[in-house]
Amino acid sequence: MIKGDGAQDAVDMLAEARSAQMLSEAESPGWIELVAPAKVNLVLNVGDRLDSGYHRVSTILHALNLHDTVFMRRTAAPEGSGLSVAAEVKGRGGVSVPEIASADNLAAKAVALLARAIGRAEDERVEIRIDKRIPAQAGLGGGSSDAAAALVGACRLWGVDPSSREVRDAACEVGSDVAFFLQGGCAAFAGKGDEFVRSLCASKRPVVLVKPERGVSTVRAYQAFDADPVPADGAVEAAFDEVGSADDVPLFNNLALASEGLEPELSAVRRWLEGRCGAGRALLCGSGSCTFALCESFDEAVAVSVEARKHGWWSRATSLGSLKAAVVR
Structure with missing residues (x-):
């Protein structure tokens, strides 16, 4: 929302400055950078309610060029401490970020799920920093896209095949849209919205x-x-x-x-x-x-x-x- 008063302008400038500082720190050695695009549903056809409580869905999703930026790195942790995942999120361009615990962040959840799936328990800390331009609770899939990017990033850090079954299963467990963001472009999905059907030729409109x-x-x-x-x-x-x-x-x-x-x-x-x-x-x-x-x-x-x-x-x-x-x- 555009505000005309100086106080709000100052708040916006402070938020931008903090986010820029986070961006600068994440550009230091050891960090990898990922793109996490927004999406729209060109078609959302909701069907019957399933016994699981979810609905049967057939949907055609399309990626947007609007995107979050995700930074990740892993560092050594004290012996015996095991693996931990921490996520930090900053809003950009007037996007407000809800206050949620790191453990409740979908990107952190996705990495933790993948670690359990592949049996990774090394003494290390995985840090995730998200530069957020996709607003929350908008239907644009920002949280799901961040989770997909975190899975891809974890694969790079750990030497895991991003097309592996473990990655796909973790994506589907986090949320129905996460699998699409691993696919990207334009694609049809069915089931709960997480079963890939086919790709379509993407648009640039x-x-x-x-x-x-x-x-x-x-x-x-x-x-x-x-x-x-x-x-x-x-x-x-x-x-x-x-x-x-x-x-x-x-x-x-x-x-x-x-x-x-x-x-x-x-x-x-x-x-x-x-x-x-x-x-x-x-x-x-x-x-x-x-x-x-x-x-x-x-x-x-x-x-x-x-x-x-x-x-x-x-x-x-x-x-x-x-x-x-x-x-x-």
Whole structure:
């Protein structure tokens, strides 16, 4: 949210300075750097509720060029102390970061799960620093992407094959979207959203993201959906099975009405975006609270983003892309 008062500007500058200091420290020898992209669901088709409590899902996800940056290193620990994982997160570009314990961070959980899966118990400390530009509770998959990047980073530090079964199992245990970020680009997933089906040709189309301050509980959104489910039509099901390019996928999210019913501002954001980018070009990201819109040009995406911020909404111009969780340095 854009603030005009000097006090808020000072707070923002202090946060940027602290994050820049963390970035500088993480560029010292011994650290590796990874990219962790955001995502949108071009298609989210929620089906029946399973006995496990999850829902059957068919979805087409697409990576964005908006991304977090993850830094990792391992250092020796006192003899007999075993392996420990610590995560530190700093917000960038106006993104606020919730206060959570390091052990509850998805990236730290992912590394700990992989260590147990491969039987690694050396006396060492794995440090994770996340430079965060993807907002939380937005439906953009930031936490899941950080977890995927942490798994890839741990593989590099430990000499593990990132395509191994242990890595895939750890990804699925952390969360349903984590497996996608190991794949990247554009891909169809089924099951709980964690079973890879096929890849699609990725798009480079410009996108604008708009997120109001209030969010929606994912649990409440699914409860509202169960009370009044919205079935997918034949075109959406055909796209999931047959369409080969992201540019040809019809946008669809049958969870959106449930979320918009819980938080009316989401509906207002979608209508506002459709008024600027065209009918049928805006869609809620998962259960929200971010909505994305496809744009004809990056200049249009930037112009819409600037206007959105004047309404007090968080917004970014970016584009669809082929990124995945990966080591870059």
